[in-house]
Amino acid sequence: MGERQVEFRNVSFRYQEDMPWVLRDVSFTIGPDEWVAVIGHNGSGKSTIAKLMNGLLFPQEGEILVDGMPVNEKTIWDVRKQVGMVFQNPDNQFVGTTVKDDVAFGMENHGMPRELMLERIKESLSAVGMSDYEQQEPHRLSGGQKQRVAIASVLAVSPKFIILDEATAMLDPKGRKEIMNTVHRVQEERDLSLITITHDLHEVTQSSRVIVMNKGEVWMQGSPRDVFSKKEHLQEIGLDTPFVSKLADHLKAEGVPLTREPLNHQELLEELWTSRSIM
Amino acid sequence: MSSSLIIGQYIPSDSVIHRLDPRSKIAVIFFYVVIVFFANSVMSYGVLALFALSSAVLSKVPFSYIMKGLKPVWFLVIFTFLLHLFVTREGEVAFSLFGWAVYEEGLIQGAAISLRFFLLILVTSLLTLTTTPIEITDAIEELLGPLKKVKFPVHELALMMSISLRFIPTLMQETEKISKAQASRGVDFRTGAFKDRVKAVVPLLVPLFVSAFKRAEELAMAMEARGYQGGEGRTKLRELKLERRDWLLFAVFILLAAVLFLTRS
Amino acid sequence: MDITFDHVSYTYQPNTPFEHRALDDLSFTIQSGSFVAVIGHTGSGKSTLIQHLNGLLQPTEGQVQVGPYTMKAGEKNKQLMKLRENVGVVFQYPEHQLFEETVEKDIGFGPQNFGVGQDEIKRRTKEAVQAVKLPEELLERSPFDLSGGQMRRVAISGVLAMDPEVLVLDEPTAGLDPNGRKEIMDMFYHLHQEKGLTTVLVTHSMEDALAYADHIIIMNQGKVYREGTPLEIFKQQQALEDVQLDVPEVVSFLKMARDYGLDLEYEGQTIAELAKEIALKVKGGGDHE
Incomplete structure (x- = not known):
């Protein structure tokens, strides 16, 4: 049960005891091959959801299940193999001195044999259209290219879920397009669920389901069409349509x-x- | 913006010296530095110089680059030479300069020491000219490998070095950006008294530190999210392998050492 | 202040393998008091352009005139400080330049460097935080304790407190959420009108260019590719697509509408006005059929 699903069961989270709740009683399920967009204004708790999903944070209340495993200290390494993350700042997640080294980093951490790594590097760089840049150093790449490398690095570990945590927020329109095209293609070609945390309305309209967050609570869930048909409500909580x-x-x-x-x-x-x- | 950021002095090429395993290069240079101090005859200096110069030629690094790298130390070489020239008071008087007697022994010793100095700098700069910083890092990690047994954090050290290398260009770009922003707010980095110029550095350093810390924090989180949990159970993509050319280098070097010890006087 | 670029070229690292001509014989004029949007892809030369506006870079060839100040290739500008005082630049992610212990000190840093008196700094600081809608109680706080959005406002206040006549904005809303973006842009527009500033906005957002600018300069490969009013520029959809730039959504919508027999010209209508016109056509019973 719960295979290839992410499940939040009544999850509440705060950073410290004397601080306000960042998330309150949040429940939802993300199924296989779904593309779920999480929206909400800054401070609505949407980025916290991402960090909880792969055990960078743990909830005080409730339970999170990834691929049937409860997320806790014992399972985080397995969980992280299943949940890949791409962060906002293209520079601050590029670990390797070259594109190839960076794609290898995650695989090295998971102890994959070298031959498999070489194969996966080729595969995943070609999936994001960066094959020609294997030896390139990060400071010679554009923001969009770095984010594509970040996606390739995640793909190389072949996770079941990929979270893009405002991964296009710091890019120019061209970079944004590059990433969205890449993500589209990858999602079609591979069996994985996609969770995008975003402000970009265009991204939201392409998703299969939208979760609207407000003040730490799930405010609304539904297809993009359903969500946007309730615009008055969205504007109420400071979201654009x-x-x-x-x-x-x-x-x-x-x-x-x-x-x-x-x-x-x-x-x-x-x-x-x-x-x-x-x- | 500035695309000329080259870390260290690495000159890309595919020469045989470039392709040598960085561990072999480091090991040979280490022993070269040791045996240089055993040289004491013209012949022994001759073979050492031959080795260094032929390596330089084989590296295909333009001669001008090598000389540029040596520039800051020329002064030291000449200074050492003169020091020996004037301080040594053994053997026959060779000639006198401005009323100062220069002894034969001084001339020989001065030349020998300067030559040693020159050779040492030449081979070590050949290492940095033909080996990327990341290769040097890999080699150090491998060579220090045995120290892991005594709990020396070899993997962490190497990771730290490679992340520093990765972020140097980023931080340089950042420095440029912040200094421009502060210059736009009226900071003058170029003119003024020394005291004022020191003061002008604060608005540059504080933001740089703040941003470096933020980057470090985000990077740590990204690394964790990608499954990093220290060196244990980790495999490596970068693989160092000794090839035939490395064994050839060792052979040549052993031969060199043998000749050197045979020709000592 | 009028701004004039007269055959300006700028080359990075001349005579090296990395030589790069970022501006190429660039000429244009910005009228005093206008709101100009500079648009172009990363690498089109726009960021090099704005660094010429306050003398961070000096032209390799040609001449830049900003009000009474001239920067000419090969000549040292003696009034650099005066120029910088008059041209305020809000860089991308300006919160990265904060460094003082308190918000107040940081805002006063610019004016202090330009030799403004303490009382005047106090007055300007107050005015600047009001303009960016920061509560005054924050003045005593450390800028590093604030939220990202507040930090950005502090940094912007620091530039406003220099009391510049020309305001240069390099993607001032990058990384903000839609709400924050609109608030900041409305604030700049308000200041522009109230103080009669000359505003130069570098942006990727065609929507912002359309909403705020009265003149647009499109940069491509170090040259002015197109120049004109927003309406003139966005009529040339093909020309923009040729350099991989988009048009505002309303323009691309109306273009597609033509294929559906809805022939409407874009003349700066609001969404409501547009809806009225469309409704008229639709209800009018298909005048094209």
């Missing part, structure tokens, strides 16, 4: 009948097209 979603609202106010919440330009335009033919 995509352009098409706003436009759709104004259109409805103008009396244009729209039946479903559009997630992208095309969806909205198609509906406008149909409604025009009816009228």
Whole structure:
């Protein structure tokens, strides 16, 4: 039971006894091959969720299960093999002196044999489109390239879950696109679940499910369409909604009948097209 | 921005000296430094110099680079030479300079010591010119390996060195960034009295430290998240292997040592 | 202050294998009191450009004129300090430049370097923290005890306290959440209008350029690639795509709408106005069919 799942059961967390709760009674499940986006404004507790998932922090209350294992001091090394993480700052997670060394770092930690490492380095660098940079030093790479290397490093250990903790926040639009394309491809090609913690609305619309965090609690869960159709509520807790979603609202106010919440330009335009033919 | 960040003086090339196992290079240089002190005849100095110079030629490092590396120590070499020249008072008087008698023995000793000095610096700078810092780190980790038995933190030391190497360019870029930001707020790093210039360093150093600590903290977390738990049970991608050329180097070196001891007077 | 670049070139590390020409015969003028957005990819030369605005870099060729101050290739500028006092630069992640024991001292650091009197510094500090909406009780705290967002505001106050006439902003909202981003940009826009500043914003965000700038300069490979008002620039979607730049979402939406028979021109409408126009067309019973 619980195979290839991450499960939070009534999890509460705070850094110290005299400090306020960062997370309160948080429960959710992330299933196999899902892409779950976690959103919420700064301080909503969303990054803490990531750290709890691979045992960088432990909850005071509740239980976290990864792939059927409860996360605790005894299991963290196995848990970390299953849960790969990519952090926000591209520089501060690059350990190796070259791209190749960095991809190897995680595998070395898990004691993989050298032949397997060489094979996996090739594989994972090609999966993120960085094969030509094997010998490159980190300070010669762009932010987007460094983050792709970080993803390759995670893939090399072949985890069942990958968490991107605001991994695109420090990148320019080009870097952001690179990462999202990479992630898309990887998610299609491999059996893994993806958890993206983000502010980027565009990323959110591409996910299969959204968890909205507010003040340490799960505020809402659902498909991107469901979540964005409740925009008034999102704005209440200081979150933005995509352009098409706003436009759709104004259109409805103008009396244009729209039946479903559009997630992208095309969806909205198609509906406008149909409604025009009816009228 | 500045793309010229080269750590150390490494000159990339694929010469045979570059391709030698860094452990062999370090070991041979270590013993070379030892036997240099046994040389005492023209012939023994001759073979030592031959070895050093042919290594330099084989390394394909442009001669100008080697000389540039030696620049700061030229003064020392010449100073040593003059010191011996004027202080030694043995043997015949060779000639006199500005009323100061220069003895033959002084001339010979001065030349010998300066030559030793020169050879030592030449071979050690050849090491840094042909070996990347990370290779040197790997070699040190391997060579110090036996010390693990006495609980010496060899792996940690090597990791520390390699992470430092990794972050030097990053911190240099950061230094440039912060100094520009402070210059924009009216800090003058270039002119003013010495005291003022020292004071101008504080707005640079504090942010640098703060950021270095933050980086260290984040890096530690990232390493942990990637399963790092110390050296135990860890495998290594970087592998040092002795090749035929390394054995050849050892053979040549043993031959050199033999010739040296045979030609001692 | 008017800003003029006259055939400016800048080369990093000339005569080395790493030689790199970051600005290439660059000429443009920024009118005093305007809000200009400089857009371009990483490596397009925009960061080199802004370092010329307060004399951090000196042109290798050509001449930069900022108000009464001139920087000419090969000539030493004697009024560098005056120039820097008048041109405030908010760098990317400006919170990295904080170093003093208290917020107040840090904000006063710039003005103090430029020889401003203590009373005047106090006055300006107060004004600056109000402008960035920082509670005054924070003045006595260490900047390192504050949250990331507050630290950024402190750093911005430190630049504002120099009382500059030109404000240069290098991606001032990088790394903030959408709420924080909007607050900071609205704040700069407000200051721009209230104080009649000349504002130069370096950004990747087409949405911000559209919302705040009255003039846009697109940089590519060290040259001005396009220049004009936001409306003029964003009409040239193809030209922007050629250098891999996006257009604001509203513009790309209207372009796609054309394929669906909705022919609307973008003229700076708000979303509400746009919705009205679309509704009219849709309800009007398909005038194109």
